[in-house]
Amino acid sequence: MKNKLLIFTLLFLASFLFVKNALAWTLCTFSDGSKNCEDNAYVNQHPSVPCSGYYANISDCQKLETAQTVFWYACIVPSTGNITCSTDQSSGQCGTVQFKTLDNCKNTVAASGNKYQDTTAQSAADAAAAKQAADAKAAADAAAAKQQQEKQAQAKQAIIKDQQAASELMCDCSVKGGQCKDDFLSTQEAEQYCTSCGIVPQSFDKTSKYGGCPLGSKEVGPFSCTCGAGDKASCTTFNTYQELKNSCPSSCAMGNGSCSTPVDSSLKKLQKDALILNPAGFALGSAGIIEIIGKIIFFLVWPLGMFAMALYIYAGFLWMTSQGGEGINKAKTLIIWTTLGVIAALASYMLVQFVFSALL
Numbered sequence: 001m002k003n004k005l006l007i008f009t010l011l012f013l014a015s016f017l018f019v020k021n022a023l024a025w026t027l028c029t030f031s032d033g034s035k036n037c038e039d040n041a042y043v044n045q046h047p048s049v050p051c052s053g054y055y056a057n058i059s060d061c062q063k064l065e066t067a068q069t070v071f072w073y074a075c076i077v078p079s080t081g082n083i084t085c086s087t088d089q090s091s092g093q094c095g096t097v098q099f100k101t102l103d104n105c106k107n108t109v110a111a112s113g114n115k116y117q118d119t120t121a122q123s124a125a126d127a128a129a130a131k132q133a134a135d136a137k138a139a140a141d142a143a144a145a146k147q148q149q150e151k152q153a154q155a156k157q158a159i160i161k162d163q164q165a166a167s168e169l170m171c172d173c174s175v176k177g178g179q180c181k182d183d184f185l186s187t188q189e190a191e192q193y194c195t196s197c198g199i200v201p202q203s204f205d206k207t208s209k210y211g212g213c214p215l216g217s218k219e220v221g222p223f224s225c226t227c228g229a230g231d232k233a234s235c236t237t238f239n240t241y242q243e244l245k246n247s248c249p250s251s252c253a254m255g256n257g258s259c260s261t262p263v264d265s266s267l268k269k270l271q272k273d274a275l276i277l278n279p280a281g282f283a284l285g286s287a288g289i290i291e292i293i294g295k296i297i298f299f300l301v302w303p304l305g306m307f308a309m310a311l312y313i314y315a316g317f318l319w320m321t322s323q324g325g326e327g328i329n330k331a332k333t334l335i336i337w338t339t340l341g342v343i344a345a346l347a348s349y350m351l352v353q354f355v356f357s358a359l360l
Helices: 002-022 040-045 058-067 102-111 120-166 187-196 241-247 262-277 286-321 325-359
Strands: 025-029 035-039 051-055 073-076 083-086 169-172 220-226 235-240 253-256
Touching: 025 040, 025 058, 035 040, 035 058, 051 058, 073 102, 083 102, 120 187, 169 187, 220 241, 235 241, 286 325
Parallel strands: none
Antiparallel strands: 025 035, 025 051, 073 083, 220 235, 220 253
C-alpha cells in the first residue's frame, strides 16, 4: 500500500513540474531594443527572435523586463529643424548617442542650444483627425450602402408591381389565327405579344370561372374537366384543348386551369393540423414510435454513464487511500457491480432496439 501511495505522489509531482515547465517564461529582446515576456511555445515557434533568461512564472520575467533600460535618441525634425527625443532610432534624423532616460535626452538637447519639440500634442491631433476622417468615411460608406439597398428594394417592388399588372392582362388573337394568352410575366411581354397580332392588351377578371381567355381559344393547357361533386375521381386535367374536347362528356363542365378540388383543401388542412399536434416533427406511424423511444432511451443512458463514471472514480479513490484489505475489497466490489450495471444497461438498450426494429 505504501508503494502505491509513493507512486501516486511521484506522479502528482511529475505532473505539477510538467505544468510548471509548460508555463515557464523567457525574456525576449527585439531588434529595436524593446523587451517582452514570451512563453516557451512562442519562443519555439519563433526561433529567430533573440531571447534570454528562463523564468518559472511571468511575474519574475516582468520584474526583469521593467528593470531593463529603454534607450532614447535625439532626433532632428526635418519640417522645423527642432530636435525631439524618440525611442525609434529610424525616425527622422537621429543621433547615434544613446540616453538611458528621457530627461537625459532633453537635457542634452537643451545643452546643445537647440529647442526641444514635444510631439505628443501633434500626435494626438493627428490621431484625432485620422479618427474623424475614418468615422466620416464609415458614415459615408454606410449611407451609400443604405441608398443601394433602398434602390434594390425599389427595383424589386417595381418588378413585383409589374408582374401583378401583367397577370391582369390578356390578348385574344384567335380571331386572327393566333392563340389567346393570359399568363404574361411582365407588361412588356404582354405588349410585344399583343402587338404581334395587332390587338391592344385587355385586362380581365381573374375571379371569373374561365379566367381571361375564352374556353377553346387557347391551344395549350392545362384544361380541366369537372363532373359531379368535383372530387379527384371526376376532375381530370388535359394538356391540350383537343384532348379536353374529345374526352370531357357534354354533361360535365369544361374549364381552363388545373383541377383544384375540395379533397386538396382538406388534405392541406389535415397536414396543418398534424403539424400543430406534432410540433417536434417526429415521423408518423411506426417510424415515429421508434424515434420517440430511441430519444427516451438516450436521455436515460446518458445520465447512467455519468453515474457509472462517478462510481469508478470513487472506487479508485477508496483503493488508493485504503489502509488494509477491507478497503480494497470494498473498492473491488464497487467496480465489479458498476461494470455489471453498465453491461446490463447496454444489453437492455440493444434488446429494445432489436425488438422494435423487428416488429415495427
